[in-house]
Amino acid sequence: MKIFVLVKEVPDTYEDRRLDMETGLADRGAGQVVLDEITERALEVALKYADANPDAEVVALSMAPESATSSIRRALAIGAGSAVHVVDEALHGADLGLTATVLAAAIRRGGADLVITGNLSTDGAGGVIPAMLAEHLNYAQATNLSAVQIAPDAVTATRETDYGSQQVTAPLPAVVSITEALPEARFPNFKGIMAAKKKPIEVLSLADLGVTADPAEAPQTILTAVSEKPPRAGGVKIVDEGDAAVQLIDFLVKNRLV
Amino acid sequence: MPHYESPILVLIDVTPSGAAAPSTAQLIGAAAQLGTPVALVAAPADSAKDAVDSAVAAGAQLVLTTDVDDGPIAVPIVDAMQAAYRTVQPDAVLISNSIAGRDVAGRLAVREHLALSVDAVDVARDDEGIVAHHSVYGGAYLTHSAPTFGTPVITVRQGTIDTRAKSAPEARVEKLTVEPSGAAVAVGTVVEALQIASSRPELRGARVVVSGGRGLGSKENFSLVEDLADELNAAIGASRAAVDAGFIPFPHQVGQTGVSVSPQLYVAIGISGAIQHRAGMQTAKTIVAINKDPGSPIFDVADFGIVGDLFTVVPQVVDALRGRKK
Ligand SMILES: Cc1cc2nc3c(=O)[nH]c(=O)nc-3n(C[C@H](O)[C@H](O)[C@H](O)COP(=O)(O)OP(=O)(O)OC[C@H]3O[C@@H](n4cnc5c(N)ncnc54)[C@H](O)[C@@H]3O)c2cc1C
Ligand SMILES: Nc1ncnc2c1ncn2[C@@H]1O[C@H](COP(=O)(O)O)[C@@H](O)[C@H]1O
Numbered sequence: 166m167k168i169f170v171l172v173k174e175v176p177d178t179y180e181d182r183r184l185d186m187e188t189g190l191a192d193r194g195a196g197q198v199v200l201d202e203i204t205e206r207a208l209e210v211a212l213k214y215a216d217a218n219p220d221a222e223v224v225a226l227s228m229a230p231e232s233a234t235s236s237i238r239r240a241l242a243i244g245a246g247s248a249v250h251v252v253d254e255a256l257h258g259a260d261l262g263l264t265a266t267v268l269a270a271a272i273r274r275g276g277a278d279l280v281i282t283g284n285l286s287t288d289g290a291g292g293v294i295p296a297m298l299a300e301h302l303n304y305a306q307a308t309n310l311s312a313v314q315i316a317p318d319a320v321t322a323t324r325e326t327d328y329g330s331q332q333v334t335a336p337l338p339a340v341v342s343i344t345e346a347l348p349e350a351r352f353p354n355f356k357g358i359m360a361a362k363k364k365p366i367e368v369l370s371l372a373d374l375g376v377t378a379d380p381a382e383a384p385q386t387i388l389t390a391v392s393e394k395p396p397r398a399g400g401v402k403i404v405d406e407g408d409a410a411v412q413l414i415d416f417l418v419k420n421r422l423v
Numbered sequence: 424m425p426h427y428e429s430p431i432l433v434l435i436d437v438t439p440s441g442a443a444a445p446s447t448a449q450l451i452g453a454a455a456q457l458g459t460p461v462a463l464v465a466a467p468a469d470s471a472k473d474a475v476d477s478a479v480a481a482g483a484q485l486v487l488t489t490d491v492d493d494g495p496i497a498v499p500i501v502d503a504m505q506a507a508y509r510t511v512q513p514d515a516v517l518i519s520n521s522i523a524g525r526d527v528a529g530r531l532a533v534r535e536h537l538a539l540s541v542d543a544v545d546v547a548r549d550d551e552g553i554v555a556h557h558s559v560y561g562g563a564y565l566t567h568s569a570p571t572f573g574t575p576v577i578t579v580r581q582g583t584i585d586t587r588a589k590s591a592p593e594a595r596v597e598k599l600t601v602e603p604s605g606a607a608v609a610v611g612t613v614v615e616a617l618q619i620a621s622s623r624p625e626l627r628g629a630r631v632v633v634s635g636g637r638g639l640g641s642k643e644n645f646s647l648v649e650d651l652a653d654e655l656n657a658a659i660g661a662s663r664a665a666v667d668a669g670f671i672p673f674p675h676q677v678g679q680t681g682v683s684v685s686p687q688l689y690v691a692i693g694i695s696g697a698i699q700h701r702a703g704m705q706t707a708k709t710i711v712a713i714n715k716d717p718g719s720p721i722f723d724v725a726d727f728g729i730v731g732d733l734f735t736v737v738p739q740v741v742d743a744l745r746g747r748k749k
Contacts (some may be wrong), residue, residue, distance in 0.1 A: 176623060181698075265533060293539065296530050297532065302534055325646055336609070380571050386539060392566075
């Protein structure tokens with residue numbers, strides 16, 4: 166079984182994240198970048214299956230700027246067998262539609278039985294890429310899974326819907342997305358880090374994939390305005406000396422909140 | 424189908440019991456800001472009637488209906504939306520930014536080659552066409568997005584748009600013919616409702632939210648949050664640490680990977696205010712925090728912060744509020 170895990174590099178959420186005020190795009194120079202935690206969890210789902218099924222092949226796939234190589238190495242150090250890195254100048258600021266087209270082309274090229282993604286990326290928070298991939302590839306789709314069992318011909322899983330959970334079965338080939346209810350990824354150990362240096366990273370351009378980013382080709386979503394809100398300032402801070410509840414109620418009354 | 428001026432196609436989310444989801448009124452309200460709301464109800468035949476009535480009451484001028492089976496996930500609704508899209512030829516497609524809605528929006532955009540904008544907090548029309556407004560990085564930025572050409576598919580964050588359409592006495596209901604695409608599909612069982620419907624307000628769009636964090640210490644103690652919420656007629660939220668510890672189920676999680684809320688009043692109890700939590704609540708009008716650590720980052724955004732033990736302060740607040748009511 167060949168499993169593609171979609172890993173994404175994102176600005177570290179523990180820092181103040183910034184947008185470039187010219188373009189409205191994430192300002193990658195502003196702080197640290199990390200492998201999105203949810204995509205590490207997706208990788209863990211694949212590795213857990215590979216632990217028990219040595220013939221399984223786990224490929225980490227990412228569309229990201231050239232600078233993302235160290236994040237992709239991290240996916241290899243955690244345990245992916247190889248990686249595919251789609252890099253192209255023309256992808257700077259790619260919208261969801263172009264991102265999905267490119268990722269689908271890379272998956273088609275590699276030929277996957279199963280694609281595992283996060284349910285939401287922490288920077289874009291689109292939550293649509295997995296469904297878009299399923300449509301592109303005509304794979305069965307099961308999104309927002311909180312428990313996953315992989316078998317040779319199907320994935321059975323618990324899916325969190327808007328109204329509660331359900332059991333789902335997706336015949337392979339399939340695209341599934343997982344939630345943060347699934348376990349964190351194993352930590353890369355020294356051996357993994359050393360091994361990762363020798364694992365292959367295939368770097369692909371748009372031309373390699375036969376995809377064009379030409380805006381005349383398909384409609385794209387563009388940012389037409391960006392503005393920054395002044396940061397919120399703290400207000401009153403009191404130390405409870407027995408009358409904090411009374412003071413709080415005064416505050417709520419004064420502000421017509423009760 | 425009669426001609427409608429600038430039709431805006433809206434997908435109604437239908438709950439497992441056949442009701443229209445709470446997002447219905449805001450989606451149709453948003454559509455009315457842009458043109459004529461046309462709604463699609465794609466649900467099992469026996470359960471769709473309530474949803475159709477709700478769509479009409481919310482102001483849809485035309486409601487298209489089609490029966491879909493219960494088991495297959497997303498694909499039958501995508502097929503129905505595709506048929507509706509081709510029939511209506513709308514200026515924009517509005518879909519709730521729900522789990523179900525995002526699946527349909529993504530697939531429809533791919534299938535019909537449309538530009539996709541997600542998680543809009545408002546929609547508008549300017550000289551160039553239809554624009555979606557977004558609140559990014561926990562409300563630190565506002566952005567506008569638009570398609571380079573063609574009809575945009577826009578998912579709308581739940582509980583953010585206050586505009587409501589007038590219900591149309593001349594509204595029509597028509598059956599839509601749908602050709603199944605035959606796309607590969609996963610199948611699911613009937614959804615087990617998470618909890619019995621609570622009388623508390625829905626978290627999304629709530630006017631007041633009371634949230635609890637790891638500081639509550641246990642599931643039993645979390646009832647303190649519920650007591651205060653009931654006195655304030657509030658929805659209940661939580662930090663990820665509280666959800667991970669099993670104090671309360673995930674749908675109550677507020678923050679970057681949970682729900683984003685913008686209430687009039689947000690009360691954070693035993694929550695440190697990690698950046699990922701603040702990302703989901705710092706656009707609240709007024710923030711109150713109760714935390715025993717004066718260095719907690721939650722105090723940087725709180726309008727009224729109490730440095731104190733929640734087990735002392737919260738029961739006193741609850742008692743005082745009860746006293747006021749007498
Ligand atoms: C990618 C990613 C996404 C995330 N998404 C989210 C998200 O959506 N939502 C979210 O909330 N978090 C999210 N987190 C987690 C976040 O970083 C924090 O770990 C989490 O918010 C902490 O929850 P907490 O404030 O309840 O717990 P803690 O940080 O442990 O804080 C507990 C607080 O309770 C106080 N306390 C303890 N006892 C008492 C007492 N008796 N009286 C008064 N105060 C007391 C303590 O002083 C402390 O400040 C995310 C993290 C990552 C990496
Ligand atoms: N540029 C990308 N490269 C690789 N995977 C991605 C990329 N963008 C999104 N994904 C995957 O799709 C999931 C959902 O992303 P999104 O739809 O952007 O919220 C993420 O958790 C990733 O697994």
